[in-house]
Amino acid sequence: MDASRPVERYSNFTPLVLPGRAWPDRRIVSAPRWLSTDLRDGNQSLANPMSPARKLRMFELLIDIGYKEIEVGFPVASQDDHDFVRLLIEEDRIPDDVWISALVPARDELIERTIQCLSGAPRATLHLYNATAPLFRRVVFGMDREQCRELAVRGTELVKKYADKELREGDFRFQYSPELFNETEADFSLEVCEAVMDVWEPAADRPIILNFPTTVERSLPSVFADQIEWLDRNLSRREHVCLSIHPHNDRGTGVASAELALLAGAQRIEGCLFGNGERAGNVCLVTLGMNMFSHGVDPGIDFSDIDRIRHTVELCNEIPVHPRHPYGGDLVYTSFSGSHQDAIKKGFDDLERQAAEEGSSVDEVPWQMPYLPIDPKDVGRTYEAIVRITTQSGKGGVAYVMNARYGMRLPKELQRDFSTVVQASAELLGAELSPEQVWALFEKEYLLPQGMPGELYVAGGRIAATLHLDGAGEHDARTIGAKLSAWGIDVRTVHRAARPAGQDVESTVYAECKFDAGIVWGAGVDSSVVGAALSAIGVALRRSGVPESMITTGPA
Template identity: 50%
Template sequence: MTENGGVMTGSGFAAATGKYRPYQPLRLSDRTWPDRQLTAPPVWSSVDLRDGNQALLDPMDVAAKRRFFDLLVRIGFTEIEIGFPTSCQADWDFVRSLSGSGRMPDHLRLQVMSPARPELVERTAESLRGLPRAVLQVFNPTSPAQRRVVFRADRERIKALALTGADAAMRARDMLTGTHLSLQYAPESFTQTEPEFALEVCNAVLERWRPGPDDDVRINLPATVEAFPPAEFGDRIEWMHRHLAYRDVVMLSVHPHNDRGTGVAAAETAVLAGAQRVEGTLFGNGERSGNVCLITLAMNLFSQGVDPGLDLGDLDEVRRVVEDCNQMAVPPRHPWGGDLVYTSFAGSHQDAISKGLRERELDPRRPWDVPYLAIDPRDVGRDYQALIRVNNQSGKGGIAHLMRSRHGLELPHRLQIDFSAAVQRHLDRTGGEVSAPMLWQLFAEQYLAVPGGPAPVAAVPSDATPDMILAALTGSDIDPPVCLELEVQPVSATDSHRAGLCCLAYVAGPWGGGAWGGAIEDSRDSAVAAALLAGLRRVPRTTARAA
């Protein structure tokens, strides 16, 4: 800001935009992916134990990796990248611990990766000996920046490097008798590589491998750095899908990162465009801004009625294991799995959720359609108790929902309004949040008679009306207070109150004004009398009268 409060122009930040170049669109005018809809999941491949692990400040030890691995198997992954065996001894040891365990499910494919250098490919393949099924990925960077800065090589030399790695991978496949080895090639930095050159390199590798129907060969296209919007990624994947050699027998895979914050959208677009497999991590851990989150992708499908092929019915347990192994917390607003993603504080939202849930109670077989809740939280192991929490943004609907769901008490509409104002006054003084136990405490202090207290009147007929009881309480039948609303309902015992019959009564006085009172007693007559007395004592009056 300038001294006079104006907006400063020509700042260093604005001037720095000149150093960046926009991406060049592929301009795929006949794209078809926008007209498609996801109806089945892709093959999910977790790279938590390699790509995710290498991004951790303190990488996992073997015990943590094994715990994470067991989680991945348990929730249904069929492909898991388990390491970069030539990068460090820890990765080698972990791969060998799995290779020699003899306990791998038959359907499981374990993946390792190697730079496209023959000696490293051979050494990597050795780590897989003993596994029934495995995936060997060879890769080399192909982008102009990598060619210029890292390799100082032209396109032909980069392609030759890829073919050298492809040849080494074929020799490794022949060497690993007893292991069904899938071959996978990745042009690293695909998103920053000229599309026609990426295709040229991939097709050259495929011509070297010449896959047949019985081979398992993949091309993996990594958004090593997310460099453009998801729609452009979709166009480039569809273009590769159309022009890739041996397409009918080659699995097309993507490996999105999240540098622009759109990794999930990019992955979904890629699958629409022809990708059959997605590599990512649980909750999006990974280098820089992370890998694409496979939890989000799977739950997005689930919310559309598509079985994602992963069992996320106890998503909080999945999150706890991931947090423990990564030593990194999942943000509370992370889609589908964060602590607060099914919680509403806003009053209008709370009211709509409460009404939606009550409607569903009447017909639980109808399709899920509750306002502000994309799925039923119980499907991922949550209950309804944390759906609505009360702060100074909340309204009567949310407070009434908590009183009903946590304390079994249905508040009349006018009492909802009155109690909401009382809660708001409390929050204006204290700030923060009102828990369910505190909510009951406020309610009791505001409205309830002391439970089990002395009978308020000595002799009232059992068939007395509320107004007759009020006349007896005031000792006068001349302009006595009147009861305008009264409800009696059973309540069960909770940590906050005992079981009994709860009476809620609205009492209006002849001197003007009215007030709510309540009581929980063992009998209806006692509850009614005590509630009327509690309300009478709260009625504002201009002329003091003993009660």
């Protein structure tokens, strides 16, 4: 380490001692309650905070995909936030099953103004907070533990007072956060929360949300899980408490912290779509939800059109989502590496085989795929972009593109032969090849130009060919050798690949022909399997280097 930046300035985090921790042996089997704070924590972190139109678009997106708790603003922080909350209430834009939430610090006049702002909301949560961490008590606020606790207690008393006055007509919830919880002494966090509950008096008809933020992520996710399990063990009135978490991503482990906290007893998670938020962002709700989905747990949120969600978030935040962002980035389902592409191609072949054996569709076969944790179709992606062709690609990638885009399942040796053509073209261009460019290369190399006769043979000789039939019937496979013999073609072997159910296309034949110069490939597509075979052998002849004077048409 450079001496000008001494590592000694930084201290390690002291973990909580938690004997007999239970969370490592648990599994996530159901979704938590979700709260989106895109319109509050996410919005306050933007260089250009959302306009009313952008806020409304974000709110409508969150409603549309299934979020039932949405923190819509910090009404005393700006007039824009206040006006937006009032717009949602006065224009009756809040669905019957959705709770809006507003944040407020533990200060008298701010609590009253925030509750007034929420007046008329059918379902509202007031989110009260104060900082409890020792660094903030000492440096920022100059108060001791008793003063800090009394601030939370006084704030809760004011919430009760003003809520009874202003929010009688709608359903009302109370949420309290000991801010910078992860940096606060565990016993003091518990002490403050118990004091708040003594005032609020939670009961079956009067629950409380206790929310524990990793305001600035400073420790291992396992440390946060221990903190949450300790609270889960020690909080009183636990049946009336919703234990909520609000992870940030300063160490890049916000998702891990959230997931381990769920194992430790958390019941609710606050975050933002695609991880927007202060510094390194809030925990990503998309990643959390899709992680559950990939393990067979329904997150209760509809991510079936991930590109629409991403586009809306980018528009509202005016921040692009990284192409490698889990589940939603442009490139997360794309492989460029030849070995990855080959494995994916074989994975799809295996799914087709299983579906054929079971008499079902590929979509009904359990998803087990190399390099793809979920089926891209489940989030609205097409298979077209899974494999992209560059100089790093191999035969598997080329074969995948030809099959997925053009329905041509190349034999393994033809894959290898064609991949050399594709790689040479990619190296010459110094750029990615589109599926259309790959097809054009195949067409030029292996298919007869339109109008050229397919009935070709070597005058005075015979051609030895192994034929690979794609889409031909059993009868075609049995009789094609006899039909082609008259053309001077000795068919050594016929390999048949049945097409998946429901595909009705022309016959495709790939001809593996033996000449003095070695094995040469050609391909043919025709309504007749014999016509396709003749075309394929004709191409092989043209490519073999046999002199044109030796090539003629008509039966031998």
